[in-house]
Amino acid sequence: MPSKSKVTNSKPKITNAQKEAAEAEIREKQKAVNYRTTEYPVEVLVQKYMKGREDDTNELFIPDYQREMIWDEERQSKFIESVFLGLPIPPVFVADINDQENEEDEARLEIIDGTQRIRTLTRFIKNELKLCELKKLSQLNDFKFEDLPLPRQRRFNRATVRIIELTEKADEETRRDIFERINTGSIQLNEMEKRRGIYPGRVTNLIEELSKLPKFRNLCSFSQAAIEQRDPQEFVLRFFAFLNKYKNFNSQLGVINFLDEYLKNANDDENINLEKMQHEFETMIEFVEKHFRDGFRSGKKLNQTTTRIKFESLSVGVALALREKNNLHYQGDDLLNSPKSNFQNYTKSDASSSNKKVVRRIEYVKDQLLGK
Incomplete structure (x- = not known):
């Protein structure tokens, strides 16, 4: 019976330089949470x-x-x-x-x-x-x-x-990060990752493709953490779901079920027009870039992604207005920033998502753009 050869561990040892680099990375990325x-x-x-x-x-x-x-x-x-x-x-x-x-x-x-x-x-x-x-x-x-x-x-x-x-020093990204770690840990899938596995199909593939458009990601100023959590994909899904079904939103079922149901039905719809969907999304992005200098960014330095409510309200409102008037032009940012505008009140980060309020904030944007 042949003798067993001694197994040696060929993995190189961690060097002092690697230890110092790891410590520096921890210090750099560690968030001070008061x-x-x-x-x-x-x-x-x-x-x-x-x-x-x-x-x-x-x-x-x-x-x-x-x-x-x-x-x-x-x-x-x-x-x-x-x-x-x-x-x-x-x-x-x-x-x-x-x-x-x-x-x-x-x-x-x-x-x-x-x-x-x-x-x-x-x-x-x-x-x-x-x-x-x-x-x-x-x-x-x-x-x-x-x-x-x-x-x-x-x-x-x-x-x-x-x-x-x-304390008030914790920004939205920090709060979301804490929420994810507390509720899901690092090994569980978030909702968009679940959807990718549960609802595969042509619309899911289109959402994946559109979520990677550089212009879209730039207008939203997604952080690397947000990208890793598949926020861009969720934003695109929200755009299509609310654009086509916002009047049917049922607050008792909740946003997650609303998005799940839309994606499932859209993938099952053999007659769905993917080219039209892509055109509407890209046209909306072009309009926002041209007429709203801050895009979907927020924060004093405009380096944060706006809330989901503000994104879906502005993006869907723009797309609905373009459906009625494809040569639409809008001057200035009064819609977003004017003290007389109701946009801020309608789209507070804590705004509730009843059917009435969803319809109100989306159609407010549409009507303002169309001068109604």
Whole structure:
């Protein structure tokens, strides 16, 4: 029987120069995230979330990039049970928002992680959640908040939730990065990566192609992190989905399901005109480049990508106007920047996505361009 040869590790050792280079890279790319930790009673958290929610002025708000309500009632009930039992609850991450595009600082708090918990607490206190499938506190099954004795209601409202609050120095990219790392980790796929695998087809391929257009990426000023997270592809998908189906948007189904359904149906449509789609997208890009000096950029240095809501409102509004008048011309940036313009209010980064508001902000852009 032949003797086994000794296996040697031929991989070269890490040199001191490589170690120094790695340390330098960490220091360069490490983001200084200033934060403070506090605790709020449940009652206060719900109040901060509810007061002003209808007109998008609530102090504690859910941003556009966040997920929809995905917990079912059983999971919501178990979370409420944990509060009753006094079990440790993961902290809610929020960020103090200082909107660089508006002079007025409203000191609002954007929820980075914890929307399911905040929504669940709100639903329970508003008597919209009936507890179910509880094992530890089975006697509470079928209870709503209003069914509890007053002393128990008060004690529940006084239960505290720990809040980790990023200071106003954290920019949107940092907040999104934290959200992704908390919710998905580094090995799970984001929504666009999932769509590429679940909904392959001609439209998916077209979206991939258009997302790489240099002019488009320049007008949006995508960061490398955003490109790696496939934000350009999502922006293109949003353009086509809202352009063709914005009046059918159902806020209860949520943006993710809306985009998924559009992409699936578009790929299945044998009669879809890919050349027309490409032409409309490229024509819209040309118009924006010519008539809006900042494009889809934001921030004081115009080195950040604007919010998804502003992108879809402006891009779709432009495309709809061009459908009605293909030789359209627009002078100036009053539509975007004028204090008299409603564009800023309609497209706040925290603006809600009800059907009425989606239609309003898209058609506002279209009508302004057409002089209506």
